Amino acid sequence: DTGVSQDPRHKITKRGQNVTFRCDPISEHNRLYWYRQTLGQGPEFLTYFQNEAQLEKSRLLSDRFSAERPKGSFSTLEIQRTEQGDSAMYLCASSLAPGSYEQYFGPGTRLTVT
Amino acid sequence: DAKTTQPPSMDCAEGRAANLPCNHSTISGNEYVYWYRQIHSQGPQYIIHGLKNNETNEMASLIITEDRKSSTLILPHATLRDTAVYYCIVREGRNAGNMLTFGGGTRLMVKP
Numbered sequence: 001d002t003g004v005s006q007d008p009r010h011k012i013t014k015r016g017q018n019v020t021f022r023c024d025p026i027s028e029h030n031r032l033y034w035y036r037q038t039l040g041q042g043p044e045f046l047t048y049f050q051n052e053a054q055l056e057k058s059r060l061l062s063d064r065f066s067a068e069r070p071k072g073s074f075s076t077l078e079i080q081r082t083e084q085g086d087s088a089m090y091l092c093a094s095s096l097a098p099g100s101y102e103q104y105f106g107p108g109t110r111l112t113v114t
Numbered sequence: 115d116a117k118t119t120q121p122p123s124m125d126c127a128e129g130r131a132a133n134l135p136c137n138h139s140t141i142s143g144n145e146y147v148y149w150y151r152q153i154h155s156q157g158p159q160y161i162i163h164g165l166k167n168n169e170t171n172e173m174a175s176l177i178i179t180e181d182r183k184s185s186t187l188i189l190p191h192a193t194l195r196d197t198a199v200y201y202c203i204v205r206e207g208r209n210a211g212n213m214l215t216f217g218g219g220t221r222l223m224v225k226p
Contacts, residue, residue, distance in 0.1 A: 042201055048213060102160040103158075107156055
C-alpha cells in the first residue's frame with residue numbers, strides 16, 4: 001500500500017501523559033499536513049510542512065503540541081501533558097506542491113484521554 | 115477562504131442519483147470549489163474540484179452555477195458504499211499546497 005499511513009491507529013492515555021503520533025506520507029510528496037477532528041465536526045487544520053520546514057501553524061496548536069518532520073519524510077506530532085479536550089482523531093495528509101490539487105489523507109490516529 | 119453552507123443530512127435510494135447542494139455566496143474570482151468525502155472511520159478522500167465550468171470524473175459531476183454562488187455534486191448512481199459525509203470547500207487557487215477548511219458537511223445516507 002503506497003498511501004499515507006499513520007501509527008498508532010488508536011491510543012488511550014491518561015490525562016497528563018505525553019503521546020506521540022507518526023505519519024508516513026506518500027513517498028514523493030513534499031507537503032505534509034496535520035488536522036484534528038472531533039466527533040461530529042469536520043477536520044480542523046493544525047500545521048503543515050514543506051519538506052522539513054514547518055510553514056504554518058494554526059492557533060489551535062497550543063504550546064503543548066509540537067510537530068516535526070526532521071528529514072522531510074515522515075512526521076511526528078507530540079502532545080505533552082494531555083488533557084481530556086485533546087481527545088480527537090488526528091489526521092495526516094500529504095500532497096505534491098506546487099501543481100497537485102489533491103491532498104491524500106491517512107486513516108487517522110484516534111486519541112482518547114481518560 | 116469563502117464560507118460554505120450545506121444541508122446537514124440527506125437520504126438517497128441506491129441506484130438513484132444523489133444531488134448534494136452547496137452554497138458559497140461570498141466566493142471570489144480566484145477561489146475554487148472542492149469536494150471531499152469521508153467514509154466512516156477513514157480519512158477524507160478527494161472527489162472533484164472546479165472553478166466555473168462543470169466538471170466530471172469517474173466518481174462524480176460538479177455543476178457550478180453561472181454566478182458561482184452555489185454548486186451541486188452529483189453521484190449519478192449512488193451505491194451503499196457512497197454513504198459518507200460530503201464536504202464542500204472553497205479555497206483560493208488551484209494548488210493543493212494550502213490548508214483545507216472543512217465545514218460540517220452533508221451526511222449522505224444511501225438506502226437499499
